[in-house]
Amino acid sequence: MSDRVPNAMQDYFYSLSDALFSKLQGDEQLLLGFSGEDSDFVRMNHNRIRQAGSVAQRSLSLDLIRGKRHAQASIELSGEQALDMAQLDNTLNRLREQRELLPEDPYLVFADEINSTEYHHDNAAIVSHDAVQQVIDAAGDMDLVGLFANGIQYTGFANSMGQRNWHSSANFNLDWSCYLSKDKAVKGSYAGFDWQPAKLAEKMDSIRHQLSILSRPSITLEPGNYRAYLSPSAVNEIINMMSWGGFGLKSHRTKSTPLLQMVEQDRTLDASISLREHHGRGLVPIFTGSGFIKPDHVQLIRDGRYQDCLISSRSAMEYGEVTNVDYEYPGSLELAAGELNSADIVKQLDTGLYINNLWYLNFSDRNACQMTGMTRFACFWVERGEIQAPVDVMRFDDSIYNLFGTNLLGLTKEREMILDPGTYGQRSDHSIELPGLLVSALRLTL
Amino acid sequence: MNDYVNSVARQFKDIAPAVDFWTLRLTSETHEAVSVRQGVMQPVYNHHAFGAMLTVVIGDGCGYAATSDLSLSGLKRAAELACDWARQSATSGLLKAHDYPRPDARACYETPVKQPWHDMPLDEKITLLQDANTALKISDSIVDWSAYLGYGCDEIVFVSSAGAHIEQRFQYIQPSLSAVANKGSVTQFRSGGGYNASRQGGLEQLALLDFPDAAAGLAEEAVALLTADECPQGNMDLVLAPSQMVLQIHESIGHPLELDRILGDERNYAGTSFVTEDMFGSYRYGSELLNVTYDPGHSEQLASYGYDDEGTPAQREYIIRNGILQRPLGGATSQVRADMPGVANARQAVWNRPPIDRMANLNVEPGDSTQADIIASIEHGVYMETNRSWSIDDSRNKFQFGCELGRVIENGELKGLVRNPNYRGISATFWRNLAAVGNADSFTVAGVNNCGKGEPNQSIYVGHASPVCHFHDVDVFGGAQ
Structure with missing residues (x-):
């Protein structure tokens, strides 16, 4: 055309x-x-x-x-x-x-x-x-x-x-x-x-x-804690929320990062959580608007501990560091795979909530990286390893330290590459590669 | 008006394609911004764009092409692309020929400006922002602070094969102040001085937005919030300042009443609506105190205009009257599709996106209560101001919102600050618990700078004005710590 x-x-x-x-x-x-x-x-x-x-x-x-x-x-x-x-x-x-x-x-x-x-x-x-x-x-x-x-x-x-x-x-x-x-x-x-x-x-x-x-009759869940499987698309929404100031050097030095407790209190996520910005994937330009060449990757979180920040050229000068991105917002993230088999994830969920999509997340307490959001599209209630019925939309309100920390049961072996369909201003060139995630409890509130 | 844009419009008429109907919307966008952060001047932002959006109708089909190439060859190429799309949508399209409006109006509209942006030299703007920075940095607890002053001028010429020629010139002022305070693992933000409350007009709007005078007070509040109690939890009375009403109106009245959502266009992205076509004229949306208008009449408000981007004249309409739903927010195309009256709100965010239904100016009309009377009537509750968190389901019903600052209300008096104030509810019942609406004294014109919607995505200015409002029986709570 x-x-x-x-x-x-x-x-x-x-x-x-x-x-x-x-x-x-x-x-x-x-x-x-x-x-x-x-x-x-x-x-x-x-x-x-x-x-x-x-x-x-x-x-x-x-x-x-x-x-x-x-x-x-x-x-x-x-x-x-x-x-x-x-x-x-x-x-x-x-x-x-x-x-x-x-x-x-x-x-x-x-x-x-x-x-x-x-x-x-x-x-x-x-x-x-x-x-x-x-x-x-x-x-x-x-x-x-x-x-x-x-x-x-x-x-x-x-x-x-x-x-x-x-x-x-x-x-x-x-x-x-x-x-x-x-x-x-x-x-x-x-x-x-x-x-x-x-x-x-x-x-x-x-x-x-x-x-x-x-098409089966849907069920409405009462507020409370539910064992849940989050698909890669749902995990993407959570990571997107963490990315609102989570990884930039400026937000760390100005204490604005929602991961403040990881930085200030050495709070950790589960040891299976490793997250990196992988420029080498080749979907975003390897160069910045100031002419710097980005490194192959920046390791943001390793084995559950915060490691490095995304550093723009202005922050590099302000804080005496080395430029590694154009903007302090990720565009090529990868969350390390786990050991759960995607093919039988419903069996491993056993009884709980199978969440295909989350929607409209925001912080309910930024300092605690506590976020709220809605389930959307096809989410199902599962009992004894069998999908029973669709679930009406529910609001969750939970902390990253629970979902990626104390309540995390595992990540899938298989990861999904999601190319961002965003078109604000122009078509996005961002992408993200994510596994699914099984948690012992997700807090539903409304 | 921009001579170049007008000359392109004239020349295009000579090469316009032979189709059933066409419109051409030509835009000249100029944006400038000056900012100072932590006393350091940031790079000045200068942006300029020319762009054209050409729409053609052939039979039952419609297609568009947007291009920044305004040469005659560029516009001819755009016309070919638009015609290709129109021919395909004639056989696979959702709409029919009669669905598309055929505007023929000839008119002009211009933002009233008392003190033009360029009247203040750049060095004076920098000094103003540096002084604001000094006022924001009140203690070591303030770990980040900044002042921003932006300007936008959009000149638009809309012409059609039916003879329309509409020239509009909009000027925007965008000031803001922000302060970040920290102590250990607690960080608190305050923003104001026009933050997320941009206006049309000139520099005369700055004082009305308390810019830069709000600086010291915002910083003091940010520091005070570090040691404030968490917002109390429970079902209680809630008073929302206009700076939070903006968001409450936007998410739980504006979006659910957009007619294109109700017609299903947005179901894959921004979502659907709990409101259905049969509810207009009879559905009780809120208490009898709730009066909501689509009002292009406040010239300083962000989405005041003479005509929308389908060429429909803008005029004030009641959307909700005495609590009863009256009409949706739908432009001319949506009105034909749904066979119901709407408003002139088909808008393009930028030159390269097609018009869709947007909120424009959506306001809660003043009631008859003073703010003092409202506070005095409450035994136990919380007052909240300045939105900082927003989340709502795709039908625009179950919401949870958070604010920068709260104050406890006890026995009819405002007490101390509380931090991390949040509340949640359901749109369909929340507005029915509207217990009091402030009078004209608290009525404040503001808006949202970045309302996102549409496929392809569009981020647009919308205006919201409201007085302070009081709600019964709201689920209120604080942060996790």
Whole structure:
């Protein structure tokens, strides 16, 4: 559907970069960041197209530096060089004027060693029109609602010292659910680089099977503690919550991290909990907006103990550390696998709550990393190793020190790779690899 | 109005595709921000974007294409893509030709501004923020502190093949102050001075948001919260300040009444609603004291505008009157789909996202109680202000919210601070326990800066105004420690 000329965008960015670097004055330095996408978005409801369209966007960030003074801007590009250069010329001049009004920035830092990299994940183009029709056909008479997103994403960096970095990735992400009635639904996701209709059909069949279980009369649980299995999708919501300030150096040094008790009181999680940010997975750019190359991974939690932080270049300067990320928020997390067999997890749950999805988490006590949230989509009551009935949505309120600590019974051997379907501003390139988790007690409150 | 954007709109009419209907929404976005953290000037933020959203209708099909390439060749390419999508949705689409509005209005709207952003030079803005930083750092217990001042200007031209030409220019002011206090393993936050309460207008809004004068008081409260008692637990009376009412309105009135949710569009992401189409006109949403309006009439409020992004004129409507549900929050397309009246609230968050039903300005109208009378009427309860935690189920019924600061109410008097105040309830019954609504003296215009919804996702400004409100029989509790 959208334009797919893999190297054209890279060439355009480098061409603009060269033109801008030629306009620098004296000992000025310029850092340029490029971000763009050509994406198709097809929104569906009742297994029909609700809104369908394409988005082409390219933005350029500029950091114009002289000594310790600098000024920054971001500009949406048209893709037409003459039009863009006219706008960027003005921007450079404005930044030059603004820079002189600003004080020196003690936390300004950027890479001064040249580390050029190039990564293309430009598989054969997927024709969105065909894929959407295959989704409609595969869902058949099911009440499908969701979003099909498909296209190519670009990220680039260039500096006036000669460094060039490029990362592009063509991929799709189908995020959907099929509804039985009211809030009874089964969630599906299919994302990756190689669209296979047979795999889609397999996932739809699985959803049909779960919907048949969901059609049984639901039960409402009373508030209290319940033995529970949390699927990788549910664990993802909990990890997302921990990530709200949990791992950044700034939040640790300003005592704002929800993991404060691990930092200040040496509180630990279960020894089976090891969490790392794995940049080497290759789905996010390996370079930062300041030109630094990220390490293969950052070990955040090892054997239940807090280890290292995510460190942006500003924090690195402020606190005397070394940059290891662009932003102090994870995008490539991995939680180590355990030893439980996913295939018979219902048997191991025995009697309790099987949670496929959690929803809308937030902290009820940030200092204690205590969080609340809702069950959503297909969650089931299990007795003696057999699924009995769907469960009406329930609120939980529990601490990470319980769920990943004293109440943790085990993690599954198998892990699921979840590609973030988020599309705020632009399509997300984040991913996470997670096992499922069995706990002796999850506290339900409402 | 932006001459460039207008010239693109004129030129597009010459190359517009031969389709049943089209709209073109052109946007020029300018955002600037200055911030100082711990006395250190942070990088100044300058952002500028031009973008176009082209929508075409062919038969029963509709498609869109958004592009930052506003050259004629760029717009032609966008038109081809939009037409491709329209042709596919003509055979597989949910809506029919008559569902799509065909606006033809010609109008202008502009945010009233008394003191323009650029009237204050950059060095004065920096000094203002540095002074606020000094006021925030009241003791060693304050471990992080910052002051922020942002500005946005969106210039939008909306044209259609039916002859619509709507020009709107919005200007926003976004100030905020924050203080973080710590002692050992206890950390407390306070925010204010416009934090999450941005407004339309110019720098004249700063004083109305107590910016930067709120700085010292916020820091003092953050430090005091470190040693305050935990919020008491139990079923009791609850008084919510406007700074928390914002969130209460947003989550448990606004979202469940969005018509696209009720029609099922959001079921995979933001969720569905416990409200159904048959409830409008008869359902008791709250006590008789509850009056809620969609009101574009407060020009300083975040989502005041002349026309929405489907070209529908905005006018004030009662959403809930004397506790009875009146009409949903649905724009022109949703109104046709549901065959019921709504409001002008089909909105795009940014240039590259299509319009969907949003809250716009959703306000609780003032009642007749003074805040003093409300407090005096309570034997045992808690007063809470400034939201810090929000969670609600996908039908927008079971909620749990937390605030930055609480105060115990005993025998008709406000007593000391309590920390980690939380409460939970169920939307369908919570509003029926509304016992008193503050009068115009406590009515405060605020909003939410980052309401998330839609596939693809959109984060948008919405406005909420409210007086202080009193609720009976609420499940209140403190933190885990």
